[in-house]
Amino acid sequence: MAASMFDVLRSKKIHQLLATTVRRASVALASLLVSGCTPIGLGFLNPAGPVAASQRDLFVNVILLMLVVIIPVFILMPLIAWRYRYKNRSALYRPNWTFSWPLEILIWGVPVVIVATLSVFVWRATHHLDPYRAIASNKPALEIQVVGLDWKWLFIYPDQRIATVNELVFPVDQSIRLLITSDTVLQSLMIPRLGGQIYAMAGMRTELNLKSDAPGIFTGENTQYNGKGFQDQKFKAVAVSPDEFSAWISRVQALPTRLDVARYAELSQKSVTPTPLFFSKVEPGLFDKVIARYHHGGTAMQAMTAND
Template structure:
């Protein structure tokens, strides 16, 4: 007996099963909370007019698709329970034959759903065209974007400055991006501000975006292009008008000049941990980069995909 009193308590099989079940339920209950931060950085945390429209379309499609998924989720467990093996009174013995109400139920709702989805997708595909300028009383900020292995170069042709892995924009003002690649095809994506669009060597694509208010957002390349792909991220910083002008003045005072020779050094494969700023840029540098990759397609334009 003393030996039994001193032995550690060991739960039986039912106790261990109950413990595992409780742990699983707690983990499942906390799962939504763990993903909140991730959702804030994605399309659902929209911070600009383009992302707002994209999120609205996504939620609308989800609501429409509930009419497809909902009956399946409800009826599947009901049918499984009703025709369970132990319920011998409800054996499934179908009488095969043509049935107009059943045929209508099978075909009419899906056709209506497809038509409704097609109408909304057609409308919003044209409304969210990345080449379409954003309506605004202010002129857009021009930024030329060059995708490299494994970094992003941003050139401000009207301001004469450039940055690496840091895109600074004024809040409340549209931004027009012209994109190309100095290497393989890559995908430019800032989930909270706009959809993704491809950057391709020897070609230029376009993207229009804006931020409602000052903030810091995450951008990345979503096209796999090598071992440093997972680190090819950049920050997008939306500033007030005064802070944006102050940043431009600070950048111009940097002293570094970005010309074609500097670009060739910069384009070597590497992961740039910290942003770089250039206080001056060579005239026509972006066009030279496009022509350098494919002189025959200099000035050509191609549509990327969101």
């Protein structure tokens, strides 16, 4: 009788614990889903271009492959626990069982197939999503030079001879070729809804090819911690129609501001720019000289200053 009462009490405690765990898990999951709505909308799961769309497809394929393992585990685990529970005397008991070829093949064969399939997916995606790979388009790519500073982004349009700070404007349905460097510590440029990140390194030039399928305003940021202003090093990536892009170029070119050596020296100081800046003229070869200063002891920038 005492043992029976003990089993009842223990059963009630287990049920209460399970109920509490389920309730807490439900609340946590609901909170996660609600709080995650905005990040999902700003990330590659809501793509605005072909690169981010390919990243999303790869992510979904990997998840579906992993479900081949995860779903059977979640289904079989409670079934096995119920089947071989303490009170089930009809469950088969084999204390001397040691080996089974079918189980070994199932346990090792399925992961081998999954890993092999994932290897093919990742290999193909690695080459397809190469940031240096040009995006197929019937229009020539728009080249934009990018300089990472503390704590801001400088965008130079060499063909249009203008520059902006913390605002990247480009036409839709036309690929953009970002040539990226840093005039400070290591940084990482990323526009989640358009594509993955690429590092910006002093004295080196990296490249990122992106494209937007529709007009919109997207968040760009530095994902590499680089000091106290890191959290504010964000910029707007604005995709507009070709006519709007031409009109925007004309408006910037009409401004009186000029990005010369003296202004660049001020701009490169550690500071956070509260609003975007626009320059109608840019020092010729500024991007290449920023890179060259780390290879020749700064002689290129000194020469530029002397000639100003």
